[in-house]
Amino acid sequence: MTAGLILRGVHLTRGTIPALRGIDLTVARGELLVVLGPSGAGKSSLLRAVAGLDRITAGTVAIGGRDVTALRPGQRNVSMVFQSYSLLPHLTVADNIAFGHRIRGADRRAAADRAAAAAASVGCADLLARRPHQLSGGERQRVALARALVREPDVFLLDEPLAHLDAALRTSMRTEIRAVHDRLGTTTVHVTHDQSEAMALGDRIAVLRDGRIEQLGTPDEVWHRPRTRYVASFVGAPGMNLLPADGPLRPPGTAAGAELGVRPEHVTVIAAGSTTDGAIGEVERVEVLGEDALVHLRLGAHAVVARVPARTRPAPGDRVTVHVADEHLHAFDAITGERIPLPAEAATR
């Protein structure tokens, strides 16, 4: 079975600034890949390179086993949902959904039927007669999705489609996007800067940084075995605590010059004196997030954040013992940022 989408050595320059610097990526047919990164990492450039909207300076793009590098956007059979939804204000919802279809010469009746079917599949069938300015943000989002679906594309590209929605709607829409994907099974590339969206949605996640893929893996892999210090600190909210290897936490067998990482979720905070195992720290600040609380600790010269159950949280000024199990420690090369296997990790292999 051929892959849904293959990028090989893709470079792309915007003006004089390199936006993509050698992207190699294979997306399986029917997979939902999330591209995650901060703004300016090249996420949108990656989508535009696939769509052909921006001309790549080197490399090849293949969709469904077909080399499309030299083809113009309209010949690649891809659909895109834009961050701004890009609904045309002079057309009704039905005409917006059928826009491309009509242009390609479908007759009015057939196009309308297809549009109605696509609208029904994303739950906006009751909006067909309205105009974009009469829709809420969530409704526009659905219409944009329907318009992208109606084409039955080989690849479905979503450029931060949830960025303009409020938090509650964002969560429910992401569930729906996943449901639509599971129903249709179209190869999908979804771009976001929101790591929780990426974790919730993706079959795999590609973490992008400065035009390169920093790590490509399942959400579990990215969470539990971040390949670089950058991925470790970007994924997770708050990100991983990073401390020098000769700092307060000193697992056996780490080389000097390494950096240690530990997720706030894995930092255990115990009242001082109840155990001798661990480092002594002081609580500086506590933020309660409902069920959990973030405890900002100072361990000597280092700041560490711990996520603890809110009911057992310490108070600011408390002296506490901080403990981290060895299997939850990550080590990174202080210079290259690359992951270094720790003895505990090596043993489990």
Add this chain to the structure above:
Amino acid sequence: MNRDRRQLVLMLAPYLAGLALLVLLPATATMTMAFTHTDLIATSEFIGLDNFAELARDPAVHAAVGNSLSYLAYSVPLRLVLAVGLALLLHRRTRGAGTARAAVLLPGAVPELAYGLMWLWLLNPLQGPVNQLLLLGGENGRTMFGTLPPQWLTDPEDARAGIVLMSLFTIGETFVIVLTARLALPPEAYEIAELEGARAGQVLRRVTLPLLAPVLAVLVLRDTVASLQASFIPALVVTNGGPPPYATTYLSLVIYQEAFEYLRYGYAAAVAALTLILTVMAVLIQWRLLRRWAYHGLAGMGTHRLWG
């Protein structure tokens, strides 16, 4: 060249052809003709700078340059101040604002020639409504200010003033642009000024005018160009360049008369070249004066684009 590019070029082609055929080539031809003796009857002959030498001695041209520049000096600032004042007066919802906006637009839509004839009637010294109004409340054929009524069609000064007066009623387009620009200004700027307790005069000087500066600068340049070329039909219809000898002879009128009344094309072309040079000079001088002001007005708002 791919499909899309070829089609785009085709879309641009009619306009480019028009520009070349109806503007660029004729302009080049005129500039060339300025160095010839051309009357469309005999073949034209090259006479070097003779036309320009004659032009330097021609009293009509002297008068026209002076008249055109004085028209520029009065008409452009007056028109702009009036347009800005009206735009600021009428930009808010008040009783009658919509009607007043329409009223400001309408005189500009009157076809030039009808407009000229209308003023020929309005400014008639004896029967014209303008002087009749001025005579209201005066005695013994004097105006309410005790002066003799203006002789719009026979006194040189009054005739020139009349031409400027006519130009003040055709500010519709400028008014629309200033009004649109004013409506587009961010309300936050005014809310800040209000929180700071600024008085109306300060708001005008420190908020409105600086924010409008780039638009106003472009309007000044545009009006300058237009006023050096316009003032033609009114002068032809209302005063016919007079009163004698050349009280309202403007450069554009000289070009027309030399070319199509006296059939001296070469000489008319030389006057056209002179007009173009004056236009470019006026624009350059104003641009230097306005650039800093417009730039300062622009600074700090960043979002306001002109031709960006």
Add this chain to the structure above:
Amino acid sequence: MTPPGRAPAPHRRRRAYGAAAVTVIFLSPLLLLLTGSLREPGQPPVIAPPLIPDSVGTAAYDQAIHEGDLVRAAANSMIVAAVGVPLSLLVASLAGFALTQLPRRVTATVIALSMLAMTVPATALLLPRFVLFRTLHLTDTLVPLIAPALIATSPLYPVIYYLAFRAIPADSYDLCRLADLTPMQTWRRMALPQVRPVTAGLAALTFVLTWSNVLDPMVYLYDRAVFTLPLALRALAAMDPHNQPVFLAAAVLTTLPALLVIGVAQHRFLHAYGPEGAP
């Protein structure tokens, strides 16, 4: 206390008086033109005729239409407008659209040329254009009057279209590329429908410029059969310069279509208001 966002009452009243004064001042020339045209034609000139004529009548109109051959002239003017205005808008919008898609260098050059074209005095172009049209045997036809549609009537208008098309979000253009639309299809299906207010405004301005054009007819037309309305008006005024009611009546007839078009097209603009409370 005044409610927030509203000017205090005396301010509003002052503005309303101001608006009323502006209306009176700017409409009075047009009203005087109208009353002047309603007087009895052919009367000996009197000193200080009343502003509102004693004997209101349309005799001057009958005389103007008859002597000035205004019906034929109006037909000629309408032919020029009916062909010239749509053609001009087509040229302007096609060029403005192409400028948004062509390389930046091409766009900058064309816009600079357009600006330059606006600084060239119209009278300076008349001579070579006259030679051109005479060589083509097109003088005494309406063609030279329609020809300016090729430069979109004013080189400013393609630039205005360019700015309007550029204001459409880039996503919409990308959408059309993904749907494999040609530039022409993108122009017609996506871009043009979104700039309808611009088209309406430019249509009105183009109509007024075309309808009012008197310089070109004065140069190209000698045969009365092809005279346009402004030119017929000029001939009428030259024929009997002292019979004011007649040429004022012809001026009213020449003016009316232009006023109507501007009035209709600007209806929307006339009712956009800024927030209250700021000068």
